[in-house]
Amino acid sequence: MTSSLRFGLIGTGRIGQVHAASVAAIPGTELSWVADPFIDGAAETARRYGGANVTADPLEAIRSGEVDGVIIASPTPTHVDLIDAAIDAGVPVLCEKPIDLDIVRVDALREKAASSSTPVVLGFNRRFDPHFADLRRRVADGEIGALEQLSITSRDPEAPPAAYIAVSGGIFRDMTIHDFDMARFFVPDIVEVTARGARQFDAAIAAAGDYDAVVVTLRGAGGELITITNSRHSAYGYDQRIEAFGPQGLLQVGNIPATQVRAYTGAQVEGLAPYRRFFLERYADAYRLELEAFADLIRGGEDRSPGFEDGRAALVLADAAVRSAAEGVSVAVDLSA
Amino acid sequence: MTSSLRFGLIGTGRIGQVHAASVAAIPGTELSWVADPFIDGAAETARRYGGANVTADPLEAIRSGEVDGVIIASPTPTHVDLIDAAIDAGVPVLCEKPIDLDIVRVDALREKAASSSTPVVLGFNRRFDPHFADLRRRVADGEIGALEQLSITSRDPEAPPAAYIAVSGGIFRDMTIHDFDMARFFVPDIVEVTARGARQFDAAIAAAGDYDAVVVTLRGAGGELITITNSRHSAYGYDQRIEAFGPQGLLQVGNIPATQVRAYTGAQVEGLAPYRRFFLERYADAYRLELEAFADLIRGGEDRSPGFEDGRAALVLADAAVRSAAEGVSVAVDLSA
Amino acid sequence: MTSSLRFGLIGTGRIGQVHAASVAAIPGTELSWVADPFIDGAAETARRYGGANVTADPLEAIRSGEVDGVIIASPTPTHVDLIDAAIDAGVPVLCEKPIDLDIVRVDALREKAASSSTPVVLGFNRRFDPHFADLRRRVADGEIGALEQLSITSRDPEAPPAAYIAVSGGIFRDMTIHDFDMARFFVPDIVEVTARGARQFDAAIAAAGDYDAVVVTLRGAGGELITITNSRHSAYGYDQRIEAFGPQGLLQVGNIPATQVRAYTGAQVEGLAPYRRFFLERYADAYRLELEAFADLIRGGEDRSPGFEDGRAALVLADAAVRSAAEGVSVAVDLSA
């Protein structure tokens, strides 16, 4: 057995906890440094997962010489600088999405990321969901012929608090960005974005000038048509579905039941308990597999992870969607430019 | 187009109405005589479906010379004599199940029915259900290899009134008899019957010495194992399902939704409205197709209908089940004897 | 029982045959006149469904004084003049969609249709599908709260021949028009149309300048977002699905299995035979119920049918979609103007 991979974790909020737990659960990986300006949070996380070093300064962790990879789960505005520092330190990095809300800042780092040999991986966890990954593999294997239409339905159980909305960058950059990446998981080269938004139920979101429901149509370079349907609420739990259509048929991933128990009563038949509540439950496997892929990459294995360019592409699509929704026009994009 | 087939209907209760409606709905068939000792019922039925002759005496209809076929939907004790009269008159007969509750009376007619060229058809309508018929065709086509196991689930929405229970002949002869025939639709030669009964919820049924829930295991001559699960009540509607299992797989017919609308709420997901309430709704197509097959047979077409021997076999199995349930032994049967 | 309603049928092609069969199957209705310039077709139809008068001239049937209603199933360019004549003759009319491919011709008849007391019904049969009608009833009953999103998937099994494409008016006016009406069945007041089209697989369609796959986003006056996904082919049969989403949940109608038999083998589990091939099979019930509603309306019953304004509105949306797809802009519409 090889010696243990040592991870630094930056940020110990909700998503940081997920990654810490994954590191603990994956054989051959360990948490060696935990950084958070909220030092109590860092200390508590270190204690729970087994004795890592603690710091308020992320750069101390990155430059410690004691991390084989760093996981950036701190607030979005810190991402670019921390990726930059990790590249300088030669430490492979897994950064939560988005890279930044401002494409100018992303582009400023773009060439450096591209020319560096240090891996930069973006946290588009859904690519690692076993169901979606199996769907994509079967599409790639030609089971339905050339992909013609892709339908992505993605509804969060409930809207985030108004304070978060204000700094979120808007629904396209915050929520739809996952669906943009999922679209690109199937059709990497997107050439056109058409988006419509609505203010249907959340006064705080409307007051912030944001949408609580959107529909996006993407066109791929091969003529593929992709639709994304989003809502910021869903009474029946986290709604995460994909359909891929081609000349030989359709492949579909529906929602995952919490258990297989179906009920038959005088009121209703074949009913299941509501779906898993939100992303932590729905994508638990995906988060673990995402980190395993990152660990494999660090160890010199095959690169199966979305990278910096994928993170940038999703933001370019989000920016185009913002403009399309505002102006009522379809917006051409060139992701390779 | 050939001239219209003229049907006589004997008995205008619930099931008689179903047949009258089928005759009205099938092009090229008409109701020419309606017989019921309750003469007002006969008259009302004749009026509703277009001007047939009316009589209180079923023999008048059978012997009228104006019927090309007779449908016997009168009470069970009248069946044997009416079939007998129809054979004498050379009028093809479709008789509701069972032929009789007493195998001695059935056997008294057996040889005459077998040696006559007048068709005698038994009203085992479920054989004509498009779903079950498709299932059987696929089994017969070898899709799952040689049939090994057959599971029949059959639950009525609610128990009949106590008055009916008293004359029903008991659950095996009244309710399970349909399932015995369905078993024989797949495995005609049954050689052993094992039955267990229980008194679970209906005091009137218990008081009558009958069971309200039973489980039957049949063994076919080819070693097939068949299970029948019955209950006299079902909160979620009429429960009618079959599974056929063989070395190459399983074929299954589930219940039929009233509509395809599935609901997803905070309480439950994927739920349908309860199934069709009872046999009139569930087997509407089957009743019509049963009558079409009878009409085809009268016109000289292929015989696709269960006959007298099938009616007798179901009663033999029911009698064996009564004994097995009472004595706690498996009972060997020889349907060809 | 009231005396029989007499229908005139104009056009005896595929859809004309469907209506003739419905008239024959509905108690209390009969076919009294059949008109088709292809007089042999008219005669054959009259013979099959029982002795109607035959003419090559539709006006003769309309003005015969022997029809209580007329069904217009002739080619689209004849619709406006025939509706006009029926109004003049005071004969209620059920006209197949679309009214015309040219909104100018439709508008020329608009005021006359609106001010006449003669019912004009449009053949948007899908409104009468029991599954979709039940879905709409439950939405209207408030089961999911105020409707926020509606997703319509509609894929034909295969593209029509090139000769038909040339006169079809294009996919939006020929195929999507049914989905526009279905959208309006739920959200009558549509205020904006955004459409994207593609040429994915059919060279003849591309050569005609038409699309073989489209995605449309509609916005309702209440802020509803509606998506329509169309393709001119579908390997697994006619694909007809609707999802309605609101704050309390989701209601969904999936495709209708041909039979309930599910297969479990070493290759696949839970598989059904492909869906009903096309609209004649899928919407058989709907066509009959559509005609029953028309008959009820003629007899003075409640008006449950889509009318002239619904036919016009669908064409307005189709025209807006043509422009949106061509120019890459969202197009505002005012259906009440």
Add this chain to the structure above:
Amino acid sequence: MTSSLRFGLIGTGRIGQVHAASVAAIPGTELSWVADPFIDGAAETARRYGGANVTADPLEAIRSGEVDGVIIASPTPTHVDLIDAAIDAGVPVLCEKPIDLDIVRVDALREKAASSSTPVVLGFNRRFDPHFADLRRRVADGEIGALEQLSITSRDPEAPPAAYIAVSGGIFRDMTIHDFDMARFFVPDIVEVTARGARQFDAAIAAAGDYDAVVVTLRGAGGELITITNSRHSAYGYDQRIEAFGPQGLLQVGNIPATQVRAYTGAQVEGLAPYRRFFLERYADAYRLELEAFADLIRGGEDRSPGFEDGRAALVLADAAVRSAAEGVSVAVDLSA
């Protein structure tokens, strides 16, 4: 955090490996001793899961004073003596089913096990399956009223090798025993056993005088009727389903799809990939949860595990089934005697 629980593992075959992996995966548990007469297997297991002591003698592990619990996964004939030794040593024991194939040997240990304060847990892993556990919880909560009927379908993907059949004790003691325990999970007090067996496809099983397919009907003390349907093969994967029926409805657990991807083609629609192949995949969660419950029990937590009496009861039912199948009679049992 409490100090780590130390487990001894006896037997390093297929099921022993499952338990070793569970110990490694559960925080706060470790493998301290591994025993197997095949010493290389013991050593390899110890190496893989982190440095436990190794011995060929299970008693050495049990008596080492260094195990807080022992897991018995050695061949069935060793179980009784090893449980006996563990009780003597005061070491809590989790023993794989069955306790023994001979009820006389089981009964010889019965009183000692009952009067000892050392926990003896039987490895009926299916009780810990989250789906079945949720089903039982909902039944116990009264969701369907008093349980009336329980249907257990259990089919292995393929028959074991002939060599195993010879020492298996027959299908009732080897395979159905899991279903007997599952029946008792819902209805602990079984009073009657009726079983029918067949030899349908496996010549080696027939040659050994065993059955390859069986159907069992159990009667509970409350009048419940329970059916078990077994086959030693299944083309579509491991078939593990349960239905619970009562006056208020039905609760059902179907098979678990390997992934949620459904395929729609010209050949079939709604098809999934075959189910998980066998028990190691299907019950992976259950094995881990079983061990967690055992660990909790050792630490003084609630006893949620099946015990010695459950292991004995399943064998009593198996013995009754052997006799019932052979003699064609229903067999009364008294599990409390």
